[in-house]
Amino acid sequence: MQQQKLATIEDVAALAGVSIATVSRAINEPTKVAEATRRKVTEAVARTGYTTNAMARSLRMRRSNMILILAPDVGDPNFSNILVGLETEASKRGYGVLIGNTQNDPSRETDYLRFISSNQADGLILFTGHLPFGYGQDGNEARLPPMVAVNEPVPNADVPFVGVDNFAGARIATEHLISQGHKRIAFIGRAPGREVNRLREEGYRTALTGAGLTVDPRLIIDGDGTTESGRAAAELMFVRDALPTAFFCVNDATALGVLISLSARHYDLPRQFSIMGFDDISFSSFVSPSLTTMKQPRTRIGEAAMDLLLGMLAGETPKESQILLRAELIVRNSVGRVG
Known part of the structure; x- marks a missing residue:
């Protein structure tokens, strides 16, 4: 049986109706491409099977375009809406997310660090309120990428925090x-x-x-x-x-x-x-x-956290150590006047 020819960037460009340079920018610098154009390129990549080639190139560049999220409990009612914000902002910038449900288990948390050491994730979002277990062991400091804490600050650590005030x-x-x-x-x-x-x-x-x-x-x-x-x-x-x-x-x-x-x-x-x-x-x-x-404001917390982390991955220094968003008073029926 004849081996199927691998898709090329020219195939993607022809199907999307854009130039080869535009395809390259959409894959490697998605924020510089209009959303409608980026969507056409993404659809063409999926239809041609060019995704495999793009992934191989990202591995050669030691970039995965993936963000690892460590959460102690994905069933936490606050988690899902924050995740929506994280994924929305990541997608806009050409990134995907991996979710590590640690269940407060140190061994599970340490296992998830393999995504970092094997270059399968470029950055970390921490819902755990502490640095990853295993940090500081076997030289892990050198392998940990930029990190942002969400929902729970990380005490006594130089990790930017995004959450409610x-x-x-x-x-x-x-x-x-x-x-x-x-x-x-x-x-x-x-x-x-x-x-x-x-x-x-x-x-x-x-x-x-x-x-x-x-x-x-x-x-x-x-x-x-x-x-x-x-x-x-x-x-x-x-x-x-x-x-x-x-x-x-x-x-x-x-x-x-x-x-x-x-x-x-x-x-x-x-x-x-x-x-x-x-x-x-x-x-x-x-x-x-x-x-x-x-x-x-859970969705906005997620968007702000991902924006901060992706800026750090691009070499930007955070302007502040924490971003605090204002909580809104919601008045319903469980509070009444005294007397």
Whole structure:
């Protein structure tokens, strides 16, 4: 059987109706080509099978045009919309993404570094809140590419961060509760080891002191961000007999747990207790009462993070160590006025 002839760049150019130079630019410098033209070239590449040749060339150049995303839990409600932003921006620039679901397993995370050492990925997006396990071992520092942290900052590391302004968002959330007459406001989700939780607690404390209110340690309860931790925290409040009038929860999942606990005790919400969340994940508007919360601009976070990383890959130095986007107060039915 006669071997099929490999497609050439001339074949792609003829099918797309553009010049060979335009095909070359669309493959190697996609941002310099109009979107409509880039789409025609991409379709022609797929139809002719020229993709294989393009991949071989990228390997010779030690570039994969792929970005590795390390995430501890791809089921996190915040992940999918941030991923949309990451993929959208990457695609515009001629890049694809690889997703490593680490499940908080150090061995899985180390395994994913093989994409870096084998030149199958050019850059890293970290959702993990820490440098990759294995970093610093066997000379891995030299092999790690540019990195950007998303959602969770990486403490004590020179890794740019893109995410929501957790401190400001928590301050705004607490100020909203104060504006409704609440003076005894609980914070559910204290976790000093997690930067997001720490920043949201700091925003809560700042809002209270700014309004001349005392921070009562009995109203601050640990939590790991799960629905069960929210339910348990609300039950603990009754054991302590130090009840607030409002609960500010570190995230919406925690707020759901508080809501479940209070509803099981047949409290009239929000007349007897108000509940505030953070993140505005999908279920927030469907529970009863619907959840007042702080909305993260997740798609814009993903786009900004990928733009920053691809700029670093192009040799640009980040102008700032972090890009913080503003959270939006979403007023629904779970917060009421005192009295």
